[in-house]
Amino acid sequence: EAQVTQNPRYLITVTGKKLTVTCSQNMNHEYMSWYRQDPGLGLRQIYYSMNVEVTDKGDVPEGYKVSRKEKRNFPLILESPSPNQTSLYFCASNHIGGRTIYGYTFGSGTRLTVV
Amino acid sequence: AQTVTQSQPEMSVQEAETVTLSCTYDTSENNYYLFWYKQPPSRQMILVIRQEAYKQQNATENRFSVNFQKAAKSFSLKISDSQLGDTAMYFCAFMKEDYTGANSKLTFGKGITLSVRP
Numbered sequence: 001e002a003q004v005t006q007n008p009r010y011l012i013t014v015t016g017k018k019l020t021v022t023c024s025q026n027m028n029h030e031y032m033s034w035y036r037q038d039p040g041l042g043l044r045q046i047y048y049s050m051n052v053e054v055t056d057k058g059d060v061p062e063g064y065k066v067s068r069k070e071k072r073n074f075p076l077i078l079e080s081p082s083p084n085q086t087s088l089y090f091c092a093s094n095h096i097g098g099r100t101i102y103g104y105t106f107g108s109g110t111r112l113t114v115v
Numbered sequence: 116a117q118t119v120t121q122s123q124p125e126m127s128v129q130e131a132e133t134v135t136l137s138c139t140y141d142t143s144e145n146n147y148y149l150f151w152y153k154q155p156p157s158r159q160m161i162l163v164i165r166q167e168a169y170k171q172q173n174a175t176e177n178r179f180s181v182n183f184q185k186a187a188k189s190f191s192l193k194i195s196d197s198q199l200g201d202t203a204m205y206f207c208a209f210m211k212e213d214y215t216g217a218n219s220k221l222t223f224g225k226g227i228t229l230s231v232r233p
Contacts, residue, residue, distance in 0.1 A: 031219045042225040106160035
């Protein structure tokens with residue numbers, strides 16, 4: 001089954017304790033992206049990657065890091081989490097090229113709480 | 116930069132009736148894609164319908180259809196014969212057409228919460 005797998009689904013952590021949210025896709029998609037969803041703000045892009053070793057900032061990159069060492073994986077790293085990073089996070093992937101765009105395939109989301 | 120506006124935060128509809136969710140966007144691009152995503156309480160983001168800007172015909176998927184007005188930059192979603200399972204948050208989203216992938220970003224509106232009453 002074609003899917004984007006995120007882990008964990010729920011995470012509670014303390015301020016300053018480094019954490020990683022994993023994301024993996026099995027569709028051989030070139031493009032991967034991280035979004036955060038906050039009430040009243042919709043989804044905002046954090047980082048994206050167009051292919052292996054190619055990453056760039058989205059609209060709200062502060063406090064986050066990403067890496068793309070393999071095509072299928074795109075982890076999100078919070079080196080020193082703060083309470084304002086409490087949010088719902090989504091990983092998504094998409095195929096690049098051709099005129100037909102099917103939209104992103106999303107993971108199931110990670111609910112992160114930083115206390 | 117593109118912006119997507121969903122001005123209604125909440126709507127309610129009686130089961131079996133029809134409801135229309137509004138969305139406007141702002142862009143200087145001529146070629147782009149528009150989407151409606153559904154997010155039920157399970158949090159999963161589900162693609163409901165998509166529209167290519169170069170197509171004049173409005174997209175339809177079963178009970179879901181859009182009214183795409185390119186000149187007015189309007190992209191509303193009509194849900195016919197509403198069902199209890201349609202209760203969810205709905206997001207309108209924009210993507211510029213770019214084969215290089217550099218601008219494959221989906222820009223979302225703030226969403227609208229739709230409640231279907233039994």
